Amino acid sequence: MKDVYITKIAKFLPNDPIDNDHMEERLGMIGGKPSRARSIILRSNKIKTRYYAIDENGGSTHNNAELTAEAIRALGNDEMLEEVELLSCGTSTPDHLLPAQASMVHGLLKNGTMEVNTAAGVCCSGMSALKYGFMAIKAGQVSKAICTGSERSSSLTKASMFTNEMVHLEELENNPIIAFDKDFLRWMLSDGAGAVLLENKPNKDISLKIEWMEGFSYAHEMETCMYAGGEKFEDGSLKPWADYSTEEWSQKSVFSIKQDVKLLGAHILVKAADSLKRAYTKHNIGPDDIDYFLPHISSYFFKQGFYDEMKKNGIEMPFEKWFLNLDKVGNIGAASIYIMLEELMNSGTLKKGDRILLFVPESSRFSYIHTYLTVH
Numbered sequence: 001m002k003d004v005y006i007t008k009i010a011k012f013l014p015n016d017p018i019d020n021d022h023m024e025e026r027l028g029m030i031g032g033k034p035s036r037a038r039s040i041i042l043r044s045n046k047i048k049t050r051y052y053a054i055d056e057n058g059g060s061t062h063n064n065a066e067l068t069a070e071a072i073r074a075l076g077n078d079e080m081l082e083e084v085e086l087l088s089c090g091t092s093t094p095d096h097l098l099p100a101q102a103s104m105v106h107g108l109l110k111n112g113t114m115e116v117n118t119a120a121g122v123c124c125s126g127m128s129a130l131k132y133g134f135m136a137i138k139a140g141q142v143s144k145a146i147c148t149g150s151e152r153s154s155s156l157t158k159a160s161m162f163t164n165e166m167v168h169l170e171e172l173e174n175n176p177i178i179a180f181d182k183d184f185l186r187w188m189l190s191d192g193a194g195a196v197l198l199e200n201k202p203n204k205d206i207s208l209k210i211e212w213m214e215g216f217s218y219a220h221e222m223e224t225c226m227y228a229g230g231e232k233f234e235d236g237s238l239k240p241w242a243d244y245s246t247e248e249w250s251q252k253s254v255f256s257i258k259q260d261v262k263l264l265g266a267h268i269l270v271k272a273a274d275s276l277k278r279a280y281t282k283h284n285i286g287p288d289d290i291d292y293f294l295p296h297i298s299s300y301f302f303k304q305g306f307y308d309e310m311k312k313n314g315i316e317m318p319f320e321k322w323f324l325n326l327d328k329v330g331n332i333g334a335a336s337i338y339i340m341l342e343e344l345m346n347s348g349t350l351k352k353g354d355r356i357l358l359f360v361p362e363s364s365r366f367s368y369i370h371t372y373l374t375v376h
Contacts, residue, residue: 194338
């Protein structure tokens with residue numbers, strides 16, 4: 001089996017950062033009224049700036065594939081891209097149902113024939129894409145691969161996505177206030193992309209060896225928590241978009257991103273600690289074997305709670321080992337862990353022998369992926 005190294009890492013964040021006071025100007029006001037939930041959610045998540053691939057008039061500046069291609073180009077020149085044998089892309093907000101994300105990105109790169117793979121899901125899709133590249137190099141199938149995580153969540157959270165639902169509510173003489181499970185995520189999500197170059201040998205400067213990757217799903221016991229392209233019922237079942245009429249798609253904002261906030265709060269941290277303990281046990285390590293802990297958390301609201309849950313399970317991670325940048329770039333879903341790692345890898349603080357643990361949860365139906373890296 002071959003060793004696998006992250007030899008380069010890059011990011012692309014579109015346009016200028018948007019602060020809290022200008023978010024609603026960029027995304028738009030639903031029904032022409034400011035959100036009642038916005039200030040409460042922002043006070044809780046403590047995000048100060050984020051990035052949107054939309055301009056001042058609400059027009060698109062980049063689609064998801066373009067964001068991803070920009071991050072990949074930041075890895076190196078055309079000669080490097082021509083040597084890559086595999087492109088593996090993860091996202092929860094692809095531009096199309098078909099073709100797949102990686103095919104669309106490859107079409108923009110125009111770097112020659114290669115294998116492509118697309119990982120679906122939510123936040124874990126970026127790590128699933130990485131694991132595909134990791135296993136391909138580990139097995140000796142390829143010697144160079146590019147893996148990405150990207151999101152263009154703004155395309156699903158703009159006010160225009162909810163216009164017909166507001167009109168429909170007014171026609172029914174209901175109070176035209178968007179449901180909290182939809183409004184909540186409008187103030188949480190951001191756009192951007194991250195990319196890594198994987199090789200079977202380290203470079204001359206600094207490389208991160210992927211020692212192992214472990215994933216855990218709790219879908220066998222948990223109902224859906226975060227979803228798009230469907231509607232959730234009280235019994236926990238999900239009705240897919242294809243079973244609704246085209247009129248209902250807009251009336252119910254079927255394609256908007258939604259989250260069951262009560263379910264999230266009750267289970268996300270409990271399952272997180274359980275999955276982390278399982279990974280520690282399998283690989284016979286613990287918090288003392290980690291120098292940098294990079295947890296993808298959607299909100300700073302969860303930081304203390306996650307620490308407390310780990311402590312309860314005997315796997316307490318001291319805060320001085322945590323590395324976060326959520327407040328500066330926002331929650332970019334599948335791209336968040338890439339952009340966090342890019343900042344750490346290019347910070348100049350890492351030294352050979354340092355050990356890094358990446359922790360990525362997704363609340364869609366409660367999945368977690370852990371990745372253990374060593375600095376070379």
